[in-house]
Amino acid sequence: MSATPDSADGRLVRPYGDTTGDGMVQVSFTLPLPHSKTAEGAAAQLAAKMGLEPALVVHAKPMGPDFTFFVVYGRVHHLVDTSKVRVVERDYPLLTPPEVNTAVRRLLRRRLVVVGGCIGTDAHTVGIDAILNIKGFAGEKGLEYYRELKVVNLGAQVSVPQLVERARAEKADAVLVSQVVTQRDAHLLNTREMAAAFREAYPSDRRPLLVVGGPRFDESLVAELGVDRIFGRGTTPGEVASYLVDSVRKQVEARRSA
Amino acid sequence: MSRGKLDLDPATVRRARSLARKAGQPIVEMAQQHTTVAVERATLRLGGLGGADQEGTPWVNRLLDVVRADLAADGGLEHGVALPVWDALLRGEAEDLATLAQRASAGSVRFRLPEGRDATRARSASRKQVGQGIRRIDSRRRERDRLIKRFGDAPRTPWIYLIVATGDIYEDIPQAQQAAREGADVIAVIRSTGQSLLDYVPEGATREGFAGTYATQENFRLMRAALDESSKELGRYVRLTNYASGLCMPEIAALAGLERLDMMLNDSMYGILFRDINPVRTFVDQRFSRQVHARAGIIINTGEDNYLTTADAVEAAHTVTTSQLLNEYFAKEAGLEDWQLGLGHAFEIDPDVPDSFRLELAHALLARELFPEAPLKWMPPTRHMTGDIFRGYLLDGFFNLAGALTGQGILLVGMMTEAVVTPWLSDRDLALQNVRYVLESAGSLHEDFHPAPDGLIATRARQVLGETLELLERIIDHEHGLLDAIADGTFGLMRRPSDGGRGLDGVARKSAAYYNPATELLEEK
Numbered sequence: 001m002s003a004t005p006d007s008a009d010g011r012l013v014r015p016y017g018d019t020t021g022d023g024m025v026q027v028s029f030t031l032p033l034p035h036s037k038t039a040e041g042a043a044a045q046l047a048a049k050m051g052l053e054p055a056l057v058v059h060a061k062p063m064g065p066d067f068t069f070f071v072v073y074g075r076v077h078h079l080v081d082t083s084k085v086r087v088v089e090r091d092y093p094l095l096t097p098p099e100v101n102t103a104v105r106r107l108l109r110r111r112l113v114v115v116g117g118c119i120g121t122d123a124h125t126v127g128i129d130a131i132l133n134i135k136g137f138a139g140e141k142g143l144e145y146y147r148e149l150k151v152v153n154l155g156a157q158v159s160v161p162q163l164v165e166r167a168r169a170e171k172a173d174a175v176l177v178s179q180v181v182t183q184r185d186a187h188l189l190n191t192r193e194m195a196a197a198f199r200e201a202y203p204s205d206r207r208p209l210l211v212v213g214g215p216r217f218d219e220s221l222v223a224e225l226g227v228d229r230i231f232g233r234g235t236t237p238g239e240v241a242s243y244l245v246d247s248v249r250k251q252v253e254a255r256r257s258a
Numbered sequence: 259m260s261r262g263k264l265d266l267d268p269a270t271v272r273r274a275r276s277l278a279r280k281a282g283q284p285i286v287e288m289a290q291q292h293t294t295v296a297v298e299r300a301t302l303r304l305g306g307l308g309g310a311d312q313e314g315t316p317w318v319n320r321l322l323d324v325v326r327a328d329l330a331a332d333g334g335l336e337h338g339v340a341l342p343v344w345d346a347l348l349r350g351e352a353e354d355l356a357t358l359a360q361r362a363s364a365g366s367v368r369f370r371l372p373e374g375r376d377a378t379r380a381r382s383a384s385r386k387q388v389g390q391g392i393r394r395i396d397s398r399r400r401e402r403d404r405l406i407k408r409f410g411d412a413p414r415t416p417w418i419y420l421i422v423a424t425g426d427i428y429e430d431i432p433q434a435q436q437a438a439r440e441g442a443d444v445i446a447v448i449r450s451t452g453q454s455l456l457d458y459v460p461e462g463a464t465r466e467g468f469a470g471t472y473a474t475q476e477n478f479r480l481m482r483a484a485l486d487e488s489s490k491e492l493g494r495y496v497r498l499t500n501y502a503s504g505l506c507m508p509e510i511a512a513l514a515g516l517e518r519l520d521m522m523l524n525d526s527m528y529g530i531l532f533r534d535i536n537p538v539r540t541f542v543d544q545r546f547s548r549q550v551h552a553r554a555g556i557i558i559n560t561g562e563d564n565y566l567t568t569a570d571a572v573e574a575a576h577t578v579t580t581s582q583l584l585n586e587y588f589a590k591e592a593g594l595e596d597w598q599l600g601l602g603h604a605f606e607i608d609p610d611v612p613d614s615f616r617l618e619l620a621h622a623l624l625a626r627e628l629f630p631e632a633p634l635k636w637m638p639p640t641r642h643m644t645g646d647i648f649r650g651y652l653l654d655g656f657f658n659l660a661g662a663l664t665g666q667g668i669l670l671v672g673m674m675t676e677a678v679v680t681p682w683l684s685d686r687d688l689a690l691q692n693v694r695y696v697l698e699s700a701g702s703l704h705e706d707f708h709p710a711p712d713g714l715i716a717t718r719a720r721q722v723l724g725e726t727l728e729l730l731e732r733i734i735d736h737e738h739g740l741l742d743a744i745a746d747g748t749f750g751l752m753r754r755p756s757d758g759g760r761g762l763d764g765v766a767r768k769s770a771a772y773y774n775p776a777t778e779l780l781e782e783k
Binding site: 028029030061063064067069121124125126156157183184215233 | 440684
């Protein structure tokens, strides 16, 4: 190899402490050991096994009689190759609210209906409210603000049958579900249940778009969970609205060409 | 008389209270005219009926459902459960409530509404038996006073309030005991997220819950016993908190009184706004549960912090103050005293807003000065905890400092891993180090803290109070007052009409024959 790996097209990188290529990282963890020299040695051993070499245990503090908390600094030798990173990139154009409204009018000649809520026992409406409520999120107004979107926010703890029934009654074009609670993988179980219920209740070409969001979702699990789109943390209402318009446009075009 | 640190105009403060009374009175009248399935089941619980059938349905639900069905043609719930139930006992249908409930669910008892002398006898029998439950609550209250005297009270205010939430009561117990050892004065066991919408109280010790542990009488008993042990070990009484909210609020309040819980989350409008529970159902259940808490010597914690998780903390500051005034009115009407009012508020202003800390101090001090005798419940930042744990730790430090500067009574310990994970052992320890450092280093700094009368803090506090008055006036101007204001989204941006929401089918307007021994006994004192 001729070029140094670290500089190869800027694709290969390692962590940066204060010098390029120094590989410095910092971690903290707790071991179920009373504080002692042995415990500190155990922390250094763990750091070495994690690939920190050399590792410096800079802080060790007893937490009660049976636990010790550590802060460790160390150097990793790993390189990451950005060309091999796999993420879901935005594959639709980002539109402003007026552009969304114009596109909906042109595509549907009626308002686009969005039904949303938190399913299962999840009572955290923060996510769905950030997307739907007029108040919005990150300086962007929520979907209620868009004149051509009709928003029905069912709030917290909506059962899947309730959601399906309301989606039918409202002739929903899209169903938005937010899941915050992840204990025992509740978010994944609930999402699969929801997707299955919609597939059962609708013929495949009539089914509304199924969109889930929440801070702990892996955006690449779309097929596995049976939904059309997953949005992770930090998603803004404008992104969701733009996605909906883009998907509806594809549906309409598909129907026209069929 | 001193006008405090904010120079609030006493006439304005009096006017705020009188507006809150005016907004609240029609709600109290409505609550007096109605009963709910949960109030009636709480009455049966105070009469000594507990346990559940093989499917886990509590006997109080079973019995009430049969009574309601038998009397369906004759008004159902509207006469209350006491007259038909104790009439059946007096007629010899069963020797006690438990047997009556079993026989009733097997279909071998017929209930009727007794009249004349039969009604008089049923009234007095029910009063006697429910009175035993109330006396048990009284004795648990005396026991708390005794234990505080024996072990000692929390060493300082604010009381340090920590949460456990494993879903398994047998995991919660060691965690709670460890948290107490680390310095917690109050332990709260978070409930499973689904519980507020269950129309029954689960039974027994539970090991399965989502993001929390079910509130059951047995879980209450186990945790209180464990914390009694810790109190003895640590030489200070460690308080226990749970949630009297959702569809079973009156029953949970009764169980809390019977098992000597010390604080209960209990907000007048939370269930309506955030759980879409019917407004009438909530206000009726609320009043009964607060009467029980008053009797049991339980400190309530109200939920104003929640408004700020959906609305902007600066724009909506006056909705918090308005709700505090309403909560105070409803609480006092139900018999609670100032020392029992843990009125809620929170540190939720966007840290990127200029002067955000000064604004926080203004809001916190306003609450302190408006309710000088109440142990305010100070809630940490959640909305602007981004996952950047380092920034979160700093924000929590400022939250603690605001608490120390403004004399908050109950300080919920903020976790730097808020919005990331349920707190780890180390998160809790680091959070407590943060609290201890700030409280100890600030010492009695609040004595030196006198905001300039014309400075931003005092001006902002007066502005929020002014907006509060305007909002209260707007509420009163609605045709049906507070109920209409709740319906049109005045609070927390949620619209909740009085004929919508969950649990409405469990509400009945009281008949002329209605009798409830628990309400009668609770209102006598």
